[in-house]
């Protein structure tokens with residue numbers, strides 16, 4: 318059956334305000350400090366993923382929520398401009414659009430998040446009819462979407478019943494509990510995309526290889542683990558592969574993980590060998606990190622393939 322979308326992204330969409338500087342630690346008692354650069358860009362793990370997936374050439378639709386405010390209008394406009402179908406982005410007039418402030422300093426950053434519409438989005442409007450029209454469903458930021466979380470196992474199960482594959486990047490759990498019902502979701506996940514900390518916390522096992530094996534035992538088909546400036550590793554079936562980091566001039570790693578996810582899923586959907594999908598993911602992550610904010614550094618397919626040493630036209 319012909320599918321309208323390669324990827325339906327269901328998840329967090331918010332504005333990111335990224336500030337970079339040597340001394341960006343806020344000082345109270347009304348002290349003012351100057352920063353070196355600022356960027357107001359599409360944020361949310363799912364939002365950044367969607368932009369990278371579209372930039373690689375995938376046909377992407379987004380299901381999420383924004384407020385009826387300037388940030389909400391900015392986000393729907395930016396996604397539309399990136400070629401993403403935003404007809405499933407709901408506008409909630411009663412709630413303000415979510416916002417994260419990233420304070421970027423060297424290789425580190427601190428985040429302050431106002432959940433806004435992230436706290437109310439429940440994907441109730443994502444019907445079987447929509448799921449039947451996509452090849453793949455991706456969701457990001459499981460732990461900061463309290464209303465979506467309980468619905469996700471059934472949504473992923475329905476998507477798979479209708480022939481789609483699924484992927485999940487939980488990102489960080491601000492509660493520190495690393496549960497939130499994820500045990501029910503994992504068996505519905507074809508591709509799990511954590512970083513090393515998230516992987517071990519969710520698996521409840523120390524050590525990357527042991528934690529990947531534990532998740533395979535819980536029904537997750539493929540696990541790709543992001544290791545920051547150490548690159549990444551992935552496991553599918555009994556096969557494990559590694560990718561060393563690509564050398565780039567890093568400005569801000571916000572969204573590197575989400576851009577990695579999109580690169581990896583591109584390879585997955587094209588049936589590439591695991592090691593090539595991992596290389597494309599790492600190239601997207603590395604190039605994302607060369608600019609302030611998640612989206613501005615994201616590469617097109619040709620640029621990512623060049624860095625990764627992959628041929629572009631290789632269906």
Ligand SMILES: Nc1ncnc2c1ncn2[C@@H]1O[C@H](COP(=O)(O)OP(=O)(O)OP(=O)(O)O)[C@@H](O)[C@H]1O
Nearest residue numbers: 512543544545546548562572573574575599602603
């Ligand atoms: N300093 C770096 N140099 C080269 N590549 C990098 C660097 N930082 C990140 N990457 C690439 O981007 C990928 C994803 O980055 P990272 O490990 O920071 O993901 P993450 O922890 O999920 O981050 P986030 O959720 O904040 O986007 C890494 O696996 C790596 O391939």
Ligand SMILES: [Mg+2]
Nearest residue numbers: 488512574575
């Ligand atoms: Mg991440």
